[in-house]
Amino acid sequence: MKKTFLFLLLIFTTVITAQESDLNWLTDFEEAKQIAKDSKKPILMYFTGSDWCAPCIMLQEDFFSTIKFKKQSQNVVLLKVDIPRRVDVISKEQLKANKKLLGKYNKEGGFPNIIALNHKGKVLDSQGSYSASLRDPDRYFSFVSKVIDDY
Template sequence: MKKIILVAFFFIGLSVSQAQELKWYTDVKEAITVSNKEKKPLMLFFTGSDWCGWCIRLQKEVLKTPEFSKWAKESVILVELDYPRRTAQSDEIKKQNNELQQAFGIQGFPTVYFANATVKDGKVNFEGLGSTGYVAGGPTAWLAVADPFVKKPVLSPEPAKTKKSKKA
């Protein structure tokens, strides 16, 4: 009986952990479509996943934490733009990533860029919202830097204009 209960807990835990996994897009056009549909900005993560120490550290300390996962699901569409040295990539992904590196002027890794994007006449137009990189202090510190880039300002209603009466 104990074994059955333990096996049941194992499978429940496994399904919960899989349900919490984030979707990272590698095709930026697909990500833009989802971004516009869900009305969320893109979070473009420029990384050297298999050689960049700071990229690996950002992944471990922030991007793979429950705090980040919760925030990302509510706030952004995730895009990984990888520049690996030992991991094979298709020529199409390499071309796309190199074009985006040039377009955003990325000179170092990791760089995380937040943007809205639209496609008009087959051309992509990005509206930059801000960028960051590695931030020491774990998910709380990193999210404190990233969150303002994706939060839409709440517009307060314009104060009512009152007419001053003229005294006779």
């Protein structure tokens, strides 16, 4: 049973990752800040546990994979901060950089968590706590719209 669950989780994660390829997720914070400065767009920093966080996987399906978000994403700089449990998901260097961002911007360690930042790294707003019982992506769409409008 446990092996079947892990196998299904691996397949699901692979499918989700393939769907994400339509979005331009950056993983380097300094690069994201520079692009945000040059393009005059806010940064959406997304904290995820891509291989273990069930709410993150649901949020991917309900929000990030939608056409509506793909349109919204044209007005922001996307930065993914992944804290996976498997060691083969990201490099050790990337994990170290991500944990540094986690310590600075997501001290409570909530997953998923989206932090809106300006090009200097100043926090503008945040949205977290996605759950199976709520599965309400509308508040995330509203959050991104507000961030874009207020920037």
